[in-house]
Amino acid sequence: MKIQWSKQFFRIHRITGLIAGLMLLLLSITGSMLVFSDEIDHALYANAYHVTPEASPKPLRELMQQAQQALPGNPYVAFVRLPQASDESTVLRAEYAADHKVYIFLNPYTGKILQQYSNTDHLTGYVLYLHFSLLSGKTGATIVLIAAIGLFLSILTGIFIYRNAIGKVLTFRVKLEWHNRTRRWRNLHRILGVWALLFNLLIVITGFMMELKVLDARRNTKISYAGTPFSGDYEALLVKAKASIPGFEIMGVRPPRKAGDPIRIMGHAQESAFFGEYASSVFIDASGNIKKTVNFSKASFGDRFNACIAPLHFGNYGGILLKICYSLLALTPGVLSVSGFLIWYRRKFIIKVHNRI
Structure with missing residues (x-):
């Protein structure tokens, strides 16, 4: 047997x-x-990631408008990476569909487009x-x-x-x-x-x-890929979000997908770098009221488990x-x-x- x-x-x-x-x-x-993938992208598009520092950056609302003007149609656009140093660019992502996204790299001081490509017409996106x-x-x-x-x-x-x-x-x-x-x-x-x-x-x-x-x-x-106008003051909301979680470092901003939805400000605070740079979030409505905070250092086991899936698969949590x-x-x-x-x-x-x- x-x-x-x-x-x-x-x-x-x-x-x-x-x-x-x-x-x-x-x-x-x-x-x-x-x-x-990160090393490959930075090597192939070095000019898209770095800028010459100037006196002060443009307001995020102006950068969003310049990105939207350069895009056909009315996609949903979000800030996927805000500058973490004075010489870094601002990166936005326009979402047309699940399989169609466009990334735009902007000079945060001038609004000039440094690089633009879709999720499948650059090497690592294609792979x-x-x-x-x-x-x-x-x-x-x-x-x-x-x-x-x-x-x-x-x-x-x-x-x-x-x-x-x-x-x-x-x-x-x-x-x-x-x-x-x-x-x-x-x-x-x-x-x-x-x-x-x-x-x-x-x-x-x-x-x-x-x-x-x-x-x-x-x-x-049910996911909406159409843009929704947002007239709020991004900078004021970022200040409020930063104060709501001790040590909160802001990495990206997702505007409302539809009228009435809150804006989501993403980043990291006291959590381990293993969980990535976007684990914590603050949700703020159009009136500037904080609707919810997600301090990942206090996250449940289930949330931690879900957050570790991608890092464990891609191995991008170490040196x-x-x-x-x-x-x-x-x-x-x-x-x-x-x-x-x-x-x-x-x-x-x-x-x-x-x-x-």
Whole structure:
């Protein structure tokens, strides 16, 4: 009975690995690149991120108007990053639809547009869209979600199949044996699979949860992507928001999506940098009354769990050494899919043909 169960687990492991193989290779390569998305963007568009400091910046309302005048139609526009230093630009995002967003970099002192691109016509945006939806919206996102399920099943069955080898691999008793044509791919598959086991479980679980959010954004037709006029004084609201949470550093501003909605001012305070720069928020209505504050240093476990999903998936919560480790480990599902295919191909064709001869 035990042998029969082992065969079934091996069959599931092989089938899920082969079906998801090409997708895993693609997701591995794109995921490895996205670990360094910030560094890539700053290198490719250095002139968009930095400006020459001047006496005083323009009011945010004027910057918003200049951005809106440069955009066709009437999209929803928000400040996604306010300058944190005197030589930084102001970044806005215009939202036309779930799959169509435009980023505008402005000189905060003059209002001059330094750079403008959509979410898919610059390198990291294109790679991100490819990674989560294969450049084909809801259909592509569904395919990626199925691939994630395949990887999860492959990992679980792999744990069962190689359960007796886990200790040997971790104590370096399993050698690569690259010179041995019979064992090289099998041992590589086993060694990489064991060492990357926890990482790949982490990536597939967080990726699965993020993909559900991607699909929900494309299914939820109630989200408004049209701009709503806002005549309030941004600077006065920022002062009020900053005073409402001790140590609050403001990073972005989201105007109301529809009449009556509050403005949302986002940033960070006493919470760990692990949760990102936008974890805390202050909601203020058009009359300047604070409707709600979200001090993330006092957040519930559920809120903390949701906030850590993206950082854990992309590895952007640490320094360059952590990113290098993430980037290399992100390649392991692709390498495992290739080595698994070669193991299957050898058993299916080469060994059978040799035995016939």
